[in-house]
Amino acid sequence: MPDSAREFFSAVFLVIGAFFYLAGTVGLLRFPDVYTRLHALTKADNLGLGFLVLGLAVQAESLAAALKLLLIWPLTLAASATVGYLIARRARALGISPWLRPEDR
Amino acid sequence: MSTGLLYALAGVLLFVMGMAGAIIMAGALRKILAFNIMGSGAFLVLVGLAQRDGIPDPVPQAMVLTGIVVAVASTALALALARRLAADGDEER
Amino acid sequence: MNLALVFDLLLALMLLWSAWRALAAPNATRAVVMFIVFGLFLTLAWGRLDAPDIALAEAAIGAGLTGALLLDAVRTLGESAGADAGGARSPWRWPVLAFSPLLAVILVVAVLEAPQQLVDLPAVVERNMGLSGVTHPVTAVLLNFRGYDTLLEVAVLLAALFGLLALAQGAASAATRESFLLHTLARLATPPMIVVAGYLLWAGAHQPGGAFQAAAVLAAAAVLLHLAGLLPAWVAPGRLLRLGLAGGLLVFLAVAILPLAHAPLLTYPPAWAGALILLVETALTVSLGLVLAGLFLFLSGRSLRDEETR
Amino acid sequence: MRVAPVLRRTLAFALLWWVLVEGSSVSWGIGLASVGLATFASLRLWPPAHWRISYAGVAAFAGWFLLESAKGAVQVAALAFQRRPDLAPRIIEISLALPAGAATVLIVNVLNLLPGTMCTDVEGKILRVHVLDGRLPVVEEVRAAEARIARMLGVTQ
Numbered sequence: 001m002p003d004s005a006r007e008f009f010s011a012v013f014l015v016i017g018a019f020f021y022l023a024g025t026v027g028l029l030r031f032p033d034v035y036t037r038l039h040a041l042t043k044a045d046n047l048g049l050g051f052l053v054l055g056l057a058v059q060a061e062s063l064a065a066a067l068k069l070l071l072i073w074p075l076t077l078a079a080s081a082t083v084g085y086l087i088a089r090r091a092r093a094l095g096i097s098p099w100l101r102p103e104d105r
Numbered sequence: 106m107s108t109g110l111l112y113a114l115a116g117v118l119l120f121v122m123g124m125a126g127a128i129i130m131a132g133a134l135r136k137i138l139a140f141n142i143m144g145s146g147a148f149l150v151l152v153g154l155a156q157r158d159g160i161p162d163p164v165p166q167a168m169v170l171t172g173i174v175v176a177v178a179s180t181a182l183a184l185a186l187a188r189r190l191a192a193d194g195d196e197e198r
Numbered sequence: 199m200n201l202a203l204v205f206d207l208l209l210a211l212m213l214l215w216s217a218w219r220a221l222a223a224p225n226a227t228r229a230v231v232m233f234i235v236f237g238l239f240l241t242l243a244w245g246r247l248d249a250p251d252i253a254l255a256e257a258a259i260g261a262g263l264t265g266a267l268l269l270d271a272v273r274t275l276g277e278s279a280g281a282d283a284g285g286a287r288s289p290w291r292w293p294v295l296a297f298s299p300l301l302a303v304i305l306v307v308a309v310l311e312a313p314q315q316l317v318d319l320p321a322v323v324e325r326n327m328g329l330s331g332v333t334h335p336v337t338a339v340l341l342n343f344r345g346y347d348t349l350l351e352v353a354v355l356l357a358a359l360f361g362l363l364a365l366a367q368g369a370a371s372a373a374t375r376e377s378f379l380l381h382t383l384a385r386l387a388t389p390p391m392i393v394v395a396g397y398l399l400w401a402g403a404h405q406p407g408g409a410f411q412a413a414a415v416l417a418a419a420a421v422l423l424h425l426a427g428l429l430p431a432w433v434a435p436g437r438l439l440r441l442g443l444a445g446g447l448l449v450f451l452a453v454a455i456l457p458l459a460h461a462p463l464l465t466y467p468p469a470w471a472g473a474l475i476l477l478v479e480t481a482l483t484v485s486l487g488l489v490l491a492g493l494f495l496f497l498s499g500r501s502l503r504d505e506e507t508r
Numbered sequence: 509m510r511v512a513p514v515l516r517r518t519l520a521f522a523l524l525w526w527v528l529v530e531g532s533s534v535s536w537g538i539g540l541a542s543v544g545l546a547t548f549a550s551l552r553l554w555p556p557a558h559w560r561i562s563y564a565g566v567a568a569f570a571g572w573f574l575l576e577s578a579k580g581a582v583q584v585a586a587l588a589f590q591r592r593p594d595l596a597p598r599i600i601e602i603s604l605a606l607p608a609g610a611a612t613v614l615i616v617n618v619l620n621l622l623p624g625t626m627c628t629d630v631e632g633k634i635l636r637v638h639v640l641d642g643r644l645p646v647v648e649e650v651r652a653a654e655a656r657i658a659r660m661l662g663v664t665q
Contacts, residue, residue, distance in 0.1 A: 019585075020581055020585060023581075023584065023585035023588045023589065024584070024585075024588070026588040026589065027584055027585075027587065027588035027593075030588060030593060031587075031588070031593060031595070032595070033597075035597065035626060035628070035638040036595055036597055036640060038626055038638075039584055039624070039626055039638075039640050040584050040587075040588060042620055042621060042626070043577070043580040043581045043583070043584045043621065043623070044581045044584045044585055044588070046577060046581065046621060047577060047578055047580075047581030047582075048581070062530055062531060063531075064526060064527050064529075064530040064531040065530045067527045068527050068528060068530065071524075071527060075387075075390075077621060078383060078386065078387070078617065079383065079387075080620075080621075081616075081617040081618075081620040081621050082379045082380060082382075082383040082617065084620045084626060085377070085379050085616055085617075085620055085626075085627050085628075086377060086379065086380060088626055088627065088628040088629075088638060089377060089627075089628055089629055091628070092628045092629050092636070098597055098598070098599055098638060099595075099597060100597065100598065101595065101596050101597075104596065104598065104642075106203070108202070108203075108206050108246055108247065109247060110309070110310075111203075111206050111207065111210055112206070112210060112243055112246070112247055113309050114210075114306055114309060114310075115210035115213055115214060115243075117302065117305040117306055117309055118214055118302055118306075119213065119214065119217055120305070121298050121301050121302040121305065122214070122217055122218065122221065122298075123217070123221075124298070124301075125294050125295065125298045126221040128288070128290050128294050129288040129290050129291045129294050129295075130221065130288075131288060132226070133275070134226055134229070134230075134268070134271060134272065134275060135221065135226075135229065137268075138220050138221065138229060138230070138233050138268070139221060141233070141264065142217045142220065142221070142233075142236070145217075145236075145240055145260070148252075149240075149243065150309065152244075152247055152249060152252070153247060154309060154312060155315070155319070156247060156248070160320050161247075161248040161249070161320065162319055162320045163319075163320065163323050163335035163336045163338070163339045164319045164320075164323065164339050164343075164344070166249045166251060166252055166336050166339075167251075167336050167339035167340040167344065167347075167348075168344075168347065169249070169252050170251055170252050170255050170336065170340065170410055171340070171347060171348055171351040171410070173252065173255045173256060173259055173260050174255070174259060174351065174355060174410055174486070174490075175351055175354055175355065175358075176260070176264075177259050177260070177263055177264050177267070177490070177493065178354065178355045178358035178359070178489075178493060179358060180264055180267060180268075181267055181358065181362055181493035181494070181497055182358045182361045182362050182365075184267060184268070184271045184497060185361070185362045185365040185366060185497055186365060187271070187275060188271070188274060188275060188365075188497075189365050191275055378612075378613060378630075379613060379616055379617070382610075382613045384553075385553040385554050386554070388549055388550075388553060389517075389521065389546040389547070389549045389550035389553070390521075390524060390546065392542055392545050392546040392549055393521050393524050393525055393528065393542045393543065393546045394528065395542070396525070396538050396539065396541065396542025396543075396545075396546075397525065397528040397529060397542070399538055400529065400538045400539070401529075428553065480538075
C-alpha cells in the first residue's frame with residue numbers, strides 16, 4: 001500500500017475508534033444505572049479499541065509489529081467481558097435493582 | 106512554557122496538597138493516600154524540572170522508576186501497620 | 199497556543215482535580231477509586247514527558263498494584279479508616295491551610311528560578327553509552343551508571359516485605375473462591391503474561407522495559423491467580439519462596455562485589471557488562487515479581503471468603 | 509502425557525514471542541526460557557482436554573462475532589446520543605442447553621460483548637441476563653449464540 005493511502009486509512013480508523021470511545025463515555029454518563037452503563041462501556045469501547053489498534057496496525061512497519069498491536073484487542077475483550085460480568089454480579093449480590101422504564105415498573 | 110516545566114509546577118502543587126492532607130486528614134487510609142500524592146508530586150518535579158528544555162533525561166527517569174517501586178512497598182508496609190493498629194484498637198475496647 | 203500545550207494544561211488540571219477528590223471524597227472507596235484514576239492520569243503525564251519506562255511502571259504498579267492494595271485495605275479496615283475527609287477535628291487544620299498556599303508560591307518560584315544544571319547529565323549518559331553494555335539509556339543508568347541506587351532499592355523492598363511479614367497476624371488460609379469466569383481468565387491469561395514478562399525483560403536492553411516492568415507483570419499474574427483462588431495462600435514463606443524473594447538481591451550483590459579485587463564496587467568490565475546486566479535483570483525479575491506479589495498476598499491473606507462459589 | 513498438546517502450545521507461545529519481539533532473532537535465549545515456562549504453566553493451569561474443536565467452526569464463529577459486536581457497539585452509540593435514550597431494560601432468565609465448563613464460560617463472555625445483553629448471574633444452568641431492550645427478540649439471539657458455540661466446540665447441546 002502506498003504511504004498516503006496507509007495514512008488515510010489509519011486516520012479514518014482512528015477517528016472511528018475515537019468516536020466509539022466518545023459514545024461509550026457519553027453512555028456511561030447518561031445511562032441510568034450500573035447495568036446499562038456496563039453495556040455502554042463493554043460494547044462501545046471494545047469496538048473503539050478495535051478500530052484504534054487497526055488504525056495503528058496499518059501504520060506498522062512489519063507484519064509482526066502489526067500483529068502485536070492487533071493482539072491487544074482480544075486480550076482486552078476477554079478482560080472486559082469478565083470484569084463486566086464481575087461488576088454486574090457484584091451489583092446483583094449487593095441488591096442493586098435494575099432501572100426500569102416508568103411504564104415497566 | 107515547556108512540557109517539563111508545566112508538569113514540574115503541577116508536581117509542586119500536588120506535593121503541597123499531599124503534605125497538607127497528610128497532616129490534617131484523620132483516617133490512616135487518607136494519610137497514606139496523601140503521602141502517595143506527595144510522592145508523585147516529587148517525582149513529577151524531579152523528571153519535569155530536569156527536562157524543562159525538552160531533552161529527555163534518563164538519570165531522573167531511572168530514579169523515579171525505582172522510586173515508584175519503593176513507594177508501593179512503603180504503602181504496603183503502612184497498610185499493614187494501619188491494619189495492626191485497627192486490630193489493637195478493637196482489642197482495647 | 200498550540201494543541202499539545204492545551205492538552206498538557208488540561209491533563210495537569212485533571213491531575214490536581216483527581217488528587218483533590220482522592221483526599222476530599224466523602225467515603226473511602228470513592229477516595230481509593232479517585233486515587234487509581236489519579237494514577238492513570240499520571241501514566242499519561244509520564245507519556246507526555248517522554249518517559250515510557252515510568253509510564254509502564256506507573257500503570258502497573260502505581261495505579262494497578264497500589265490500587266489493589268488500597269481497595270483490599272478499604273474492605274478489611276472498613277470505611278471508618280478513611281473517615282473524616284475534611285479533617286475538621288484536626289487542630290492543625292487552619293494553620294496548615296493558611297501556610298500551604300505560601301509554601302506553594304515559594305516552591306513555584308523556586309522551580310521557575312531554578313538554575314541550569316551544572317552537569318549536562320543526558321550528554322554524559324550519551325557519551326558513556328558505549329561502555330554500558332546496553333543501548334537503552336534508562337537501563338544503563340539503572341543497572342550500570344547508578345547501579346548502587348538500584349541495589350539499595352532492592353534491599354529496601356526486601357526490608358519492607360520483612361516488616362510486613364512481621365506485622366501480618368497469622369493470616370488465615372485464603373479459601374478464595376471466586377467466579378468461574380475470573381477463574382478462566384486467570385488460567386488463560388497467566389501463560390501469555392509469562393511470555394510478555396520475558397519480552398519486557400529482553401526489551402530493557404535497547405528500548406523501554408526491563409526487570410521492573412517485567413516483575414510488575416509477573417506480580418499481576420500472581421495477584422490474578424490469587425484472586426481466582428488458584429494460588430495457595432502465602433502465610434509464611436517456605437524455603438524455596440525465601441530463596442526466590444532474596445535471590446535477586448543476592449545475585450546483584452555477587453555481581454557487585456566480584457570486580458572488587460581490581461576495581462571499585464559495581465564496575466563491570468565493558469566486555470562483560472551486557473551479559474552481567476542481563477543476569478542481574480533476570481534474577482531481579484523473578485525476585486521483584488515475588489516481592490511485589492508478596493506485598494499483596496501476605497497482606498490480604500484472609501480475604502474474599504465471603505464471596506460465593508460459582 | 510500426550511505430546512501433541514504440548515507441541516501445539518509450545519508453538520503458540522513461540523509465535524507469541526515472535527510477534528512480541530517483532531521477528532528479531534537475537535532474542536532466543538530469554539525467548540526459549542519464557543516459552544518453556546509459559547507452556548509449563550499452561551499445562552498446569554489448563555490440562556489438555558479432549559475437545560474436537562473444528563477450525564472451520566472457529567473461523568465462522570469469529571466472523572459472526574465480529575459482526576455482532578460491531579452491531580452491539582452501534583446500538584449503544586445510537587442510544588447514547590439520543591436526546592432521551594430509549595432504554596427498556598429488564599432481566600430475563602434463560603436455561604442453558606450447553607454443558608457446564610468451558611462452553612458456559614464462553615457463552616457468558618460472548619453475551620457480554622453481543623448487542624444488548626450482559627450476564628449478571630449464573631446458577632447451575634440458569635443464566636440471568638440483563639437486557640438493554642426487552643422489546644427485542646433476545647432469547648432467540650442467545651439460542652443462536654449457543655448453537656454456534658456448540659458447533660464450534662463440537663459439544664452436544
